[in-house]
Amino acid sequence: MEWRTDRRGLLKAGGAAIATLALGPKMAWAAMGDTLRIRMAGDYQVIDPYGEIGELDDIIPRCTTVTLVRVGDMRDGNLLSNYAAEKIDWASPTSIAFTLRNNLTWTNGFGPVTTADVKYSFERIAGSDSAWAYQFEQLDHVEIVDDLNGILHLKEAYAPFMVTALPYYAGHIVCKKAVEAAGGSFTTKAPAECGPYLFDSWEQNQKVTLKANPDWKGEPVTFQTIEFFIVPDDQAALLAYEADSFDFTRIGVTGLRSIKNALPADTTLIEAPSTTYTWLTINQNAEPLKDLRVRQAIQYAYDSDAVLEGAYDGAVGRSAGVIQPTSRFARAKNIIDKRDVAKAKELLKEAGAEGLTLTLIALNDSQSQTVAQIIQASLGEAGITINIQSTDEAAYWSVGDKTAGDGYKSIELVLMSFAGGIEPTENLVWFLPDQIGVYNWSFFDSPEYADLYKKVQLETDDAKRKVMFNRMEDLMEESGDFVFICFEPYLAVHKSDLKPVILADGHPDPTRFTKV
Structure with a gap:
C-alpha cells in the first residue's frame, strides 16, 4: 500500500490547535530557576503503589516517598544504588x-x-x-x-x-500506620510522605505541583518546586516547549526530523533506545474474533512497512515480541514476517467472515491516531472495515479493566503501548492468565506460557532462558492475539543547562535532575 505523508502535515496542523487549547492562561512561562517544569502526557489517577496505573502515578511517589534501592539513568547502564x-x-x-x-x-x-x-x-x-x-x-x-x-x-x-x-512501582514504601488509618488504601492523596518532595497542589488534567520537603535529610535536591504540566499530544507539547513553557518534554518520533533540522536555542535532544513496546491487541473473546483464522487474517493484512514509515518516519524496525531487539534474549523475527493480503482474504473466506467490521480503540494523541489510521487502511485492503474509537488516557485504561464492568470482554482491537523493564519477565508478566481483565486485554490464556514464565524466573543459564523467552513470544503470536509493532525510540528535548535522569521504563526521575 502507499501511505501519503501529507496526512502527517494535517496532523501537525491539528497539533497546533491542540497546543493552543492545552496551554491556556494557566501555563507557566517563567524561565527555569528554582522550579523544574516537566510535561507529562497524562494526569495521575492512583498514587497508592497498590493501584498505580500511568506514568505520573509512579513519578509522584518517586518524589514523595522512597524505595530501598533505585536504578540510575538508562543511558548509563541502569546502575543499582542504595x-x-x-x-x-x-x-x-x-x-x-x-x-x-x-x-x-x-x-x-x-x-x-x-x-x-x-x-x-x-x-x-x-x-x-x-x-x-x-x-x-x-x-x-x-x-x-x-x-x-x-x-x-x-x-x-x-x-x-x-x-x-x-x-519502582510496588517498591515504593508507604506508611503502615497512616495507610491503615486511611482504611488500607488511598488514591489521589497519600496519608503520609517521606521523600524529598511533598505534594502541594493539583489542577486536574492541567498541572500537579510538588514542593521540596523541608525535613528531608537525604541527598539534597536541586529544585525547590516541580511542576508537571499535562499535555497529551506530543506535537502540541513540542510547540509548547518551543514557546518556553517547560524545561523537559518527551517528543513524538514524527517530530524528530524537524527538531533535528531546527533545534531550538539552548536545547539538547535525547535520542536513545527504549523499553517501550507497542503492539495491536486482538481480543479472542470478542464474538467476531473467536475464530483463530480471523485473528490470523489481521496478522497477515497488517502492513508493518507502512506503519513504521508513516508513523515512525522509518526511525525504528519492526519488533518480534515484547523483549527489546537489543536484548540477548530477543526473538529473531515474527512467524508471520511478511504481509500477505491474499492469504488474509483466504482466511476470512474460510471463516465465513468476509465483510467484517471491527472497532479499534486508540489513544487520542497524534502518534497513536496515525498508527491507527494506517492499520485501518491496511486492513481495509483485505476487506476488513475498521472504525477508530479515539479516547483520552483516563478513559482508555478502563476499557480493558474488569472492575469497570463487562465491557472488557467484548473490546475488539486496541492499540497498546507499555513501558518495559530491564528484565524480560517484567514485559512478559502482563500476558499471564491472571492478568485478563487487568492488562491482558486479548484474553490470551496459555498454560504453557504460564508454566514457562515460572520456570524462566528460576533458570540461571542464559541460553536456556533465551529458548524459553522465544517460545513464549511464539505462543503469543500463534494465538493470533497480537501484532507486534515496534519498540519506540526514547526521544525528549530539554534545556541545555539541565541534566535529566531517565529510568529504564522511560520515566524521568525528577528528584535527580540537576543544573549543569
Missing part, C-alpha cells in the same frame, strides 16, 4: 538483609520510617490482586529484626529480585 537502605545485600541465595537510613521521617506526625513500613508495603501487595503483585511473586515474607534492620525472605533463589521488585 536509597532508603543504608546497607542492602544478599545474605543467602534466598534472603536479602537491609538496614534503613535513620533519618527518614513521615509527615503528619507518623514518626520515622521503619522496617514495619517495609514489611507492610511489600506484603500487602504480594499475592494480592494488584497489577504489581508479580514484583513480589518470589517474596515469602519480610522479617523485622528491629526498627532499622530487616530481612527479605524469598521462596526460591531469584537473582533479578533487587532489580524487578525494589526500585
Whole structure:
C-alpha cells in the first residue's frame, strides 16, 4: 500500500490547535530557576503503589516517598544504588538483609520510617490482586529484626529480585500506620510522605505541583518546586516547549526530523533506545474474533512497512515480541514476517467472515491516531472495515479493566503501548492468565506460557532462558492475539543547562535532575 505523508502535515496542523487549547492562561512561562517544569502526557489517577496505573502515578511517589534501592539513568547502564537502605545485600541465595537510613521521617506526625513500613508495603501487595503483585511473586515474607534492620525472605533463589521488585512501582514504601488509618488504601492523596518532595497542589488534567520537603535529610535536591504540566499530544507539547513553557518534554518520533533540522536555542535532544513496546491487541473473546483464522487474517493484512514509515518516519524496525531487539534474549523475527493480503482474504473466506467490521480503540494523541489510521487502511485492503474509537488516557485504561464492568470482554482491537523493564519477565508478566481483565486485554490464556514464565524466573543459564523467552513470544503470536509493532525510540528535548535522569521504563526521575 502507499501511505501519503501529507496526512502527517494535517496532523501537525491539528497539533497546533491542540497546543493552543492545552496551554491556556494557566501555563507557566517563567524561565527555569528554582522550579523544574516537566510535561507529562497524562494526569495521575492512583498514587497508592497498590493501584498505580500511568506514568505520573509512579513519578509522584518517586518524589514523595522512597524505595530501598533505585536504578540510575538508562543511558548509563541502569546502575543499582542504595536509597532508603543504608546497607542492602544478599545474605543467602534466598534472603536479602537491609538496614534503613535513620533519618527518614513521615509527615503528619507518623514518626520515622521503619522496617514495619517495609514489611507492610511489600506484603500487602504480594499475592494480592494488584497489577504489581508479580514484583513480589518470589517474596515469602519480610522479617523485622528491629526498627532499622530487616530481612527479605524469598521462596526460591531469584537473582533479578533487587532489580524487578525494589526500585519502582510496588517498591515504593508507604506508611503502615497512616495507610491503615486511611482504611488500607488511598488514591489521589497519600496519608503520609517521606521523600524529598511533598505534594502541594493539583489542577486536574492541567498541572500537579510538588514542593521540596523541608525535613528531608537525604541527598539534597536541586529544585525547590516541580511542576508537571499535562499535555497529551506530543506535537502540541513540542510547540509548547518551543514557546518556553517547560524545561523537559518527551517528543513524538514524527517530530524528530524537524527538531533535528531546527533545534531550538539552548536545547539538547535525547535520542536513545527504549523499553517501550507497542503492539495491536486482538481480543479472542470478542464474538467476531473467536475464530483463530480471523485473528490470523489481521496478522497477515497488517502492513508493518507502512506503519513504521508513516508513523515512525522509518526511525525504528519492526519488533518480534515484547523483549527489546537489543536484548540477548530477543526473538529473531515474527512467524508471520511478511504481509500477505491474499492469504488474509483466504482466511476470512474460510471463516465465513468476509465483510467484517471491527472497532479499534486508540489513544487520542497524534502518534497513536496515525498508527491507527494506517492499520485501518491496511486492513481495509483485505476487506476488513475498521472504525477508530479515539479516547483520552483516563478513559482508555478502563476499557480493558474488569472492575469497570463487562465491557472488557467484548473490546475488539486496541492499540497498546507499555513501558518495559530491564528484565524480560517484567514485559512478559502482563500476558499471564491472571492478568485478563487487568492488562491482558486479548484474553490470551496459555498454560504453557504460564508454566514457562515460572520456570524462566528460576533458570540461571542464559541460553536456556533465551529458548524459553522465544517460545513464549511464539505462543503469543500463534494465538493470533497480537501484532507486534515496534519498540519506540526514547526521544525528549530539554534545556541545555539541565541534566535529566531517565529510568529504564522511560520515566524521568525528577528528584535527580540537576543544573549543569
